[in-house]
Amino acid sequence: MIRYECLELLAAKMTDQLVVTSQSGQRIEWSHLSRHEGNLLVGMMGCAIGVGTGLALALPHRKVIVLDSDGSVLLSLFNLATLGNLQPKNLVIYVFDNGVYSGSRISYPTATSGNTDLAAMAQGAGIKNAVTIRGIEDFKKTGLGALEQHQMAFVVCKVKESLLHREIPRPNTDLAENKYTFVRYLERTEGKTNSFIGRG
Amino acid sequence: MQEELANRLVRSLKGAGVNFVTYLPETRLSQIVPLIRDDAEMTLIGAANEQEAVTIAAGATLGGKQAAVYMENTGIFVSSYSLLAVGKQLGVPLLLIIGYLGGVPDQRNSFLYATLGNRTIPVLEGLGIEHMVLVDGDRLEAKIKDAARAANALRSPFALLFAGEFSE
Numbered sequence: 001m002i003r004y005e006c007l008e009l010l011a012a013k014m015t016d017q018l019v020v021t022s023q024s025g026q027r028i029e030w031s032h033l034s035r036h037e038g039n040l041l042v043g044m045m046g047c048a049i050g051v052g053t054g055l056a057l058a059l060p061h062r063k064v065i066v067l068d069s070d071g072s073v074l075l076s077l078f079n080l081a082t083l084g085n086l087q088p089k090n091l092v093i094y095v096f097d098n099g100v101y102s103g104s105r106i107s108y109p110t111a112t113s114g115n116t117d118l119a120a121m122a123q124g125a126g127i128k129n130a131v132t133i134r135g136i137e138d139f140k141k142t143g144l145g146a147l148e149q150h151q152m153a154f155v156v157c158k159v160k161e162s163l164l165h166r167e168i169p170r171p172n173t174d175l176a177e178n179k180y181t182f183v184r185y186l187e188r189t190e191g192k193t194n195s196f197i198g199r200g
Numbered sequence: 201m202q203e204e205l206a207n208r209l210v211r212s213l214k215g216a217g218v219n220f221v222t223y224l225p226e227t228r229l230s231q232i233v234p235l236i237r238d239d240a241e242m243t244l245i246g247a248a249n250e251q252e253a254v255t256i257a258a259g260a261t262l263g264g265k266q267a268a269v270y271m272e273n274t275g276i277f278v279s280s281y282s283l284l285a286v287g288k289q290l291g292v293p294l295l296l297i298i299g300y301l302g303g304v305p306d307q308r309n310s311f312l313y314a315t316l317g318n319r320t321i322p323v324l325e326g327l328g329i330e331h332m333v334l335v336d337g338d339r340l341e342a343k344i345k346d347a348a349r350a351a352n353a354l355r356s357p358f359a360l361l362f363a364g365e366f367s368e
Contacts, residue, residue, distance in 0.1 A: 020259075040262070044285035047255045051286060054259020054267070057245060058220065078248035082256075086245070179290045183262060194264050 001136045002162040003096040004029050007067070009140060010094070013147060014038075016189060017063040018055055018182075022048035022072040024103040026096055029164065030067055031171035037185035043175050046075035049093060053079070056088040059190070063090050063147065070097040070112045077121070080154075084126025087152045094143070095154070098161040107161060119156040130154040201366050205337050206231035209297075209366075210239070212341040213268060216348035218295060219243065220265035222253040226272030228299035228308070228367045233270075250275030254282040254357075258292040266348070268295035273302070273320045273361065276327075283327055283357055291355035295348055296329070298361050305335045305363035320361070329357050335364025 003026060011033040018038045021027040023045050031041055040055075042048045052066035073079075073095050083091075099113035112118060122130035129151050133139050139157060146153035173181075183194050201209075210232050213221075221236050222245045236244045243265070247253035250271045257267035271279070276298070287294055302309055302317020309317065324331050332347055334340070344360065351358035 042286065043289055044281075046251075047282055047286050050252050050255025050282070051259035051262070054222075054256040054261070055263045056259075057243065057256070058260040058263030058265045076252070078252050081248045082246070082252060175289050176291055179262070179292075186262070186264065190264065192264065194262075 001134070001139065001157070001159050002164070003098070003157070003159045004162060004164050005136060006094070006096065006139050006143065006157055006159070007033050009144060013144060017065050017147075018059070019065045019067065020048045020052040020055065021067040022046065022069060024069075025165040026067040026069060028168055028170055031173070032168045037181050039178075040182045041171060041173070041175075041178050045069070045072040048072065049076060049079040049083070052091060052093070053083065053086065053088065056091040057086070060088070060090055063092065064088075065147075066091070066093040068093060068095050070095060070099065070110050070118060071101050071103075073118055074111060080122050080125035080127065083152065083154070084122070087127065089150050089152055092146045092153045093155065095156045096159050097156050098159050100161050102161050102163070119154065122154045127152065127154045130156070132156045132158060134158045201229060201231055201368065203231065205365060206235060208337055208340055210235040212344040213295070213297070214239070214241065215341055216295070216345045217266040218268045218348070220257065220260045220267040221245070221270055222247050222257045222267070223270035224250055224253055224272070224275060226299040226301070228301065229270065229297065229362055232297075250279035251282045254279045254294065255286055257294050258282075258286045258290070261292050261294060268297050270297040272299045274316050276320055276323055276359070277316070280323065280327055283329065287357040288328060292357070293351035293355055294357040295344075295351055296357055296359040298359055300333065300361035300363040300367070303333070303361065303363050305333065305367070307364065307367040324359050329359050330354065331359035331361055333361045333363060334366065337365065
């Protein structure tokens, strides 16, 4: 199983969900697969789960999806303890765990290529619905099934490293441009003006 | 901090439109936590550290809330990455409500805090985050409204550093 085939299946399920990605491979691949205005492509590692949590809390009636990586989650493990207690029912986190820092171009192994088990850590932090998926059929069933549940999910997808994202054009949308597209989309679909946009 | 000052601080935040607060508690301003928690119009979310508090508040702001982050000034060092990666890069207004330990006006300053307090404002300046130091309740409501307006206009975090009477 590679990340891109999971994302292809996920992209086919998108309607009005909000999707937050961290850097790097999943951001490039997702932006290639989905031009949805509800995509927020956060430019750095270790921030997407926090931003997604804030969105999920602010908009409890909207499904919020976070696309993250093992390296990024390892950078922000404190999120697990907070989510273990908050457990927003509208939040689904997919962690594409390839066991390496693929973006480094030397594929240096992360802790998950050794003894570290992110789903077990999430469970230990109190996240009840934390699972590990190891094949595409399981992703179709359990991974995509998480979208239909009224329960927070932390889905660790064990994927083979793929260098496909290096062949795909990187998103050329400026971070501020992406933010405004995202916020305008929310304004339209929520029927209210975001307070911080202000007037010129 | 006297109870009346804590009440005025929370009323001032509400008056500035703040309705979502993430936090990691500290010693100087901690009386505001139960006041916010018990206010039905405000959401209070505890975080494991200040970096997380900033990212959750940023997400809530993008989702339409007017968010603040309450932290000790040592949290600025912890959260500098997310303040830049999300707050500045994405341009997300946030009010930072900061117990300013170790600064000159801190009434409980000691060798434990002074080094970090001494470098707090230079770090904020390095991050490109505007700040205001408050040492008493004079024009508190107006100052917090000013800060919220500035954060929204700049599309940036804005730091309010509380010391003096707030640290007694």
